[in-house]
Amino acid sequence: MLTTRPFDADDDHFHEECAVFGIWGAGSDEDNPSRAAAITATGLHALQHRGQEACGIVAFDKSQFLVHRAVGLVGDVFGKGKADRGGAGPLTRLVGSSAIGHTRYATSGKGAGPASIRNIQPLWTDLDETGGFALAHNGNLTNAMALKAELRAEGRRFQSTSDTEVILDLMARSRERRLANRLIDALSRVVGAYSIVGLSAKKLIGVRDPSGVRPLVLGRLDNAWIICSETCALDIVGATFVRDIEPGEMIVIDEDGMQTRRIGAAPRRFCIFEYIYFSRPDSFVEGRNVYSIRQAIGRELAKEETHSADMVIPVPDSGTPAAVGYAKESGIPFELAVTRSQLAGRSFIEPDQESREQVVRRKLNVNRDMVRGKSVVLVDDSIVRGTTSKILVKMFRDAGVREVHMRIASPPTRSPCYYGVDTPSKGELIFNQYANLEQMERHLGVDSLRYLSVPGMYRAVGETDIPEDETECGAKAGYCDACFTGKYPIRLVDNSEGSVNQKDLFRELGY
Ligand SMILES: O=P(O)(O)OC[C@H]1O[C@H](OP(=O)(O)OP(=O)(O)O)[C@H](O)[C@@H]1O
Ligand SMILES: NC(=O)CC[C@H](N)C(=O)O
Ligand code: SF4
Ligand SMILES: [Mg+2]
Incomplete structure (x- = not known):
């Protein structure tokens, strides 16, 4: 960019x-x-x-x-x-x-x-x-x-x-x-x-x-x-x-x-990630209430696979509506066992891993009393580099949780966005760093990790006729989903997917 x-x-x-x-x-x-x-x-x-x-x-x-x-x-x-x-x-x-x-x-x-x-x-x-x-x-x-x-x-x-x-x-x-x-x-x-x-x-x-x-x-x-x-x-x-x-x-x-x-x-x-993360839940985006869509996404996630647990816990803020949907669909009690500091920003820029971790600790905290000895389903809207989930899971472990099952209310984030969202490069996205989900589970320290499927995401936004090739869903339903499928709907003139990172390109040009 x-x-x-x-x-x-x-x-x-x-x-x-x-x-x-x-x-x-x-x-x-x-x-x-x-x-x-x-x-x-x-x-x-x-x-x-x-x-x-x-x-x-x-x-x-x-x-x-x-x-x-x-x-x-x-x-x-x-x-x-x-x-x-x-x-x-x-x-x-x-x-x-x-x-x-x-x-x-x-x-x-x-x-x-x-x-x-x-x-x-x-x-x-x-x-x-x-x-x-x-x-x-x-x-x-x-x-x-x-x-x-x-x-x-x-x-x-x-x-x-x-x-x-x-x-x-x-x-x-x-x-x-x-x-x-x-x-x-x-x-x-x-x-x-x-x-x-x-x-x-x-x-x-x-x-x-x-x-x-x-x-x-x-x-x-x-x-x-x-x-x-x-x-x-x-x-x-x-x-x-x-x-x-x-x-x-x-x-x-x-x-x-x-x-x-x-x-x-x-x-x-239209950017499907507006529904998942960017827009405010009380907004009507393209005629649809964002909170309702996020709940529907959580329901789809539970329909695709429900893990038995003592409680469903959201990662606030943007994981919350999907967790509500997951809890309603699965019948597992919903609990606010992660508290988010009201003073912390929505996301942040920190120069190194140590300070990134400190920022997550300042922002989120686990209520030890609620989760000790319990099996929990932890719902977030997305994992980008995995900083939030890794630290949060460690907090759960330190609190004495029995099992953590991480559920992500979107498909894996695989590719950068070139249409107005700052994303890390492809190689920095955590999903691209592991050969399979088991390796990623081990890295995050969870007992299990599941993502919503691309068809599940489209079902949640009301699409009924899902094409067999899931990379065709976006074109058929009228959405951009390139960060999930790698299929970019608008020409990337300055960059092509997988090519040199935009920031590096800038350096070459001497900015
Ligand atoms: O895997 P990571 O690199 O940690 O990024 C993913 C996290 O970042 C976003 O939250 P964010 O802190 O932006 O704000 P929120 O409070 O609106 O959820 C998103 O909701 C995830 O929780
Ligand atoms: N993220 C955005 O929408 C940024 C708008 C514009 N491209 C800018 O960099 O100022
Ligand atoms: S790649 Fe497409 S779906 Fe993903 S954030 Fe950018 S515009 Fe939205
Ligand atoms: Mg978040």
Whole structure:
């Protein structure tokens, strides 16, 4: 991935991706001149699970764009009394009735280096006759490096190491005169995944790539329009959900109202991992409630194989709904025997194995009293490098558990994602390091380990007609499942699966 983590080779988790939020027509009066930015900050707060290292908001105040971007959580960056003159908070300066915002998983090792600061979104540019334009992007362009090389050869220079910036540069070069046409022109050159919000003086634009890999929804708050990543943000700001923005659809909102346009067509390939891990359980994603789907996944897991045990225990947070489903289907009592620190982030970056282990210990703890002498089924949504499960299982052993049966509510994670999620390289994924499940069981210290099958995952999302060749399920049902099957639905121009890691490619290019 061009932007995310070109420098740190030690980062190992399946990170969240990014979130976008935009609002148009929020009203701005003397009592509340920063209403749009304040609603955007609240929306970003609800979307914090998608990106926890950096965030930013751009507002438009009738004559100028105002911006605040920084490394940190939304509450820290935009909270009252933080990092601003007079302690009033940066929101007071972000005056205007329209705004867009972004939360991001930053790029370099500890997330505070200059590389991550210059990549914090929204990014913006001046487009001569069409004026200023700010952009926030969730996803990843798979031909950004190729495009940048081409543009560089033409003399262009880039401010960031971000793939997103290439869109602005292509817009600046476009011969189209109207803003929406310029954006469509730019997007016709890019390959990959993008759910975007953009803001000009006169328009709020939302657009989703033709395959619709990442979510993007439309909402209303009184007379204002909102475009954002997930419906939970609409709930939290008090807006109503209008509909999902379709794959390949562009929504243009201005003083004349809302218009819809098509930017291209391709088979739908929504990221199935949004249901498993990324999205918030209270969101409706592609019309489906994420919590219900996670429960259905847990039920499928139990249908495929139920191990008798004294209790089913979730690995919080994202393993919890699947564990509820597993417990209901199997009839085994559900117990919250792992406590997660409320203060710990969703996932983390640590430079070495020792500190990674410390972070897991700070985050999760086993209730010894509940599990001593017991046989337990431990349910998590996924295993990436195995750090969480290995340490957690050791905690169970130290607590005197009798048996630990680990059940994973997704198929084995075998391949990296190139569509907007930071994953370790193929070789770093634990599933690829062992010849068989028995070896992996021994490594993790569990009595048994089972994953959900690919057909089981599709049954859980409501597919009934499952093709014999499980690598065909994604194409048939309209999902991307490449991290489970290795079958990438959108061309990998800058990388091919199994080829040099993106981070290494960056080093070769001298970034
Ligand atoms: O095998 P590993 O490399 O340890 O990665 C897998 C773990 O990471 C994720 O949790 P995360 O900590 O991101 O957040 P959560 O609290 O939302 O589950 C996922 O839910 C697994 O628990
Ligand atoms: N994970 C994401 O969605 C990141 C968006 C964009 N590619 C960036 O790196 O900023
Ligand atoms: S590779 Fe995995 S995480 Fe990436 S878009 Fe496809 S299903 Fe989602
Ligand atoms: Mg987890």
